[in-house]
Amino acid sequence: MTSIDIHEDVLQALKENKAVVALESTIISHGMPYPDNVEMAKSVEAMVRKHGAVPATIAVLDGKVKVGLTHDEIVTLGKSQNVLKASKRDLAYAISHNLHAGTTVSATMLIAERAGIKVFATGGIGGVHRNAEKTFDISRDLEEFADTNVAVVCAGAKAILDLSLTMEYLETKGVEVVGYKTDKLPAFYSSESEIDIPQRLDAPEEIAALMKTKWSFGLHGGIVIANPVPKDKEIAYDKMREVIHEALADAEQEGVHGKEVTPYLLAKVSEKTQGASLKANIALVLNNAALAARVAAAYAKLEREAK
16 A cells, blocks of 8 residues: 655644644645745745644655655755646556656545545635536546545635536535635635525634534535635626636637646636736635634644543
């Protein structure tokens, strides 16, 4: 069986039932150029520590599954060319071929669960793509939520997706979607959309109690914790809808399809918002890291009290 290399700080925290927050690595390998990617990764880890948890950035380096990266390992991932973007489908290939790979939401969730980490912070999750009724383009992230006992703090699904169908899919899979201090689904760059959110909780302790209750009762699967981007950094929802509509039209005109659509659209959105979308992205990732650390601390306290 392929082993997981867990950083000693993370391992010690897990042994002592202390708070740990998993972090994905595609933001390092595919999200930004070097050295911005490394600085961002370190800022997110620092935010997790500031709010009382141990960060565990997850990646594959030279075919080894890593849970918790050193500074040098983050730099290696940030500088390397042709790093694989690995979802669940790609993990065995990356490991067997001794590759570097940044882990997506689905792969990070899977590895986090195997390491014993219950809380994961990311930017936005994948979901049902627009026109999925024709393309069947649905992110593996949604299936992982159905299969994996990890709570994921995010700013909703990426705004370029079909948010309504994404919510329907999660409901079908029995996945709780919890709004943190909100009754509306966040739309990544925007703090809310027109979509109602089924459950609202206003404190990390309430979220931790839900996690504990769900898994203690034997209800398998993850939890989406939808945390709105800070108001002072958001882009108005109506404006973002126009920008995304224009970007989608550009993609169709230029014949962009398949796995190239998402990076193309994100780049176009950044261009059309004159960089405002990137600033919102950075703000929401840090905001999610802070909340995830507080949720992880509350959950770890419940676990210690139960022993």
